Amino acid sequence: MWVTKGQDRAVQLMQSALVYNRISHAYLISGPVNVGKTTFALDIARALNCLNDDVSLVPCGICSQCKRISSMVHTDVFLFDVQSGNTGDRISSNRVTVDNLREDFISQVYKKPFEGKVRIFIISGVNHMRVEQANVILKTLEEPPEDTVILLLSDQIDGIIETIVSRCQLITLDYMDTGMIENHIKEFWPDFETYSAREIARLSKGLLGWAHNAVTDDTVMIKRDELVDIYELILKHDLDERLHESSTVVEKFRTSSTSGKYELDVWMTFWRDILLVKTDRSSEITNISREDNLKILAAGLSMDQIIKSINLISEFGNNMKFNVNLRLIVDNLMLNLPQAS
Numbered sequence: 001m002w003v004t005k006g007q008d009r010a011v012q013l014m015q016s017a018l019v020y021n022r023i024s025h026a027y028l029i030s031g032p033v034n035v036g037k038t039t040f041a042l043d044i045a046r047a048l049n050c051l052n053d054d055v056s057l058v059p060c061g062i063c064s065q066c067k068r069i070s071s072m073v074h075t076d077v078f079l080f081d082v083q084s085g086n087t088g089d090r091i092s093s094n095r096v097t098v099d100n101l102r103e104d105f106i107s108q109v110y111k112k113p114f115e116g117k118v119r120i121f122i123i124s125g126v127n128h129m130r131v132e133q134a135n136v137i138l139k140t141l142e143e144p145p146e147d148t149v150i151l152l153l154s155d156q157i158d159g160i161i162e163t164i165v166s167r168c169q170l171i172t173l174d175y176m177d178t179g180m181i182e183n184h185i186k187e188f189w190p191d192f193e194t195y196s197a198r199e200i201a202r203l204s205k206g207l208l209g210w211a212h213n214a215v216t217d218d219t220v221m222i223k224r225d226e227l228v229d230i231y232e233l234i235l236k237h238d239l240d241e242r243l244h245e246s247s248t249v250v251e252k253f254r255t256s257s258t259s260g261k262y263e264l265d266v267w268m269t270f271w272r273d274i275l276l277v278k279t280d281r282s283s284e285i286t287n288i289s290r291e292d293n294l295k296i297l298a299a300g301l302s303m304d305q306i307i308k309s310i311n312l313i314s315e316f317g318n319n320m321k322f323n324v325n326l327r328l329i330v331d332n333l334m335l336n337l338p339q340a341s
């Protein structure tokens, strides 16, 4: 049973490679953060080590090999994380320096499987690798060890040296349909009632890993609510109060683990929701639990004001990319956003 959901193309590709015994030495698995790359890599690890004789049924998920990999205690499965400050991963993995990679990876990669059939090396954040790190990997890809599969995970192909890309089989994981994520939440967390499955699914924007985090970790939705609270408050306040709130916004963006991208995305989604409510499309909003507040705000704003605000937030996002003084652009936004009547 594959734990990976909503990635039929990728799963079928691996299944047929298993059936025809055409497993590559190395795969480059790419897709956005939280799309499920590590989950997919662990599925491959289980599939290649599963004890079930019927290759069309692997990974079974219940044999000792599958279970040991799921519990992260299998001695032939290694997880390295090249990315620094990665807080989104569900499975703890070690951040890797060049020296770690040389010592831990090279010292392990040429050994024979200890308890399983295939040794698996999962290396995430490959697009963040420096040249020295990339060369360590490249050397191994040029002389692939037997009974070993290397799984390189990356948010994007850009930034990975060409010689690595050309030596791997590429697999892309796509955004999932939010309807499928909604069903998945209902099926796996039937008792989760704090927010509707639909709201989590829409907020996830097609990233199952995000939805999983939101259901299992309270802080994810607390943060969303804190941000939307601020964005609502700004619209109700006058200029004096806003310039005071400016510091809070700057602080939120500055201390963000994703350099403000998430905070900006929440802001944009909030405004898109106001537009949807204003145009009688409330059933399509993302922040479902905030619908009542959104309706009040939308009623106090004109269409022109809403569209202008969406453009302002978008422009703010562009300025952020160019490292413009954050305080300056937040203040500017505060001066120009409309006040809801």
Ligand SMILES: [Zn+2]
Pocket: 049, 050, 051, 052, 059, 060, 061, 062, 063, 064, 065, 066, 067
């Ligand atoms: Zn199994």
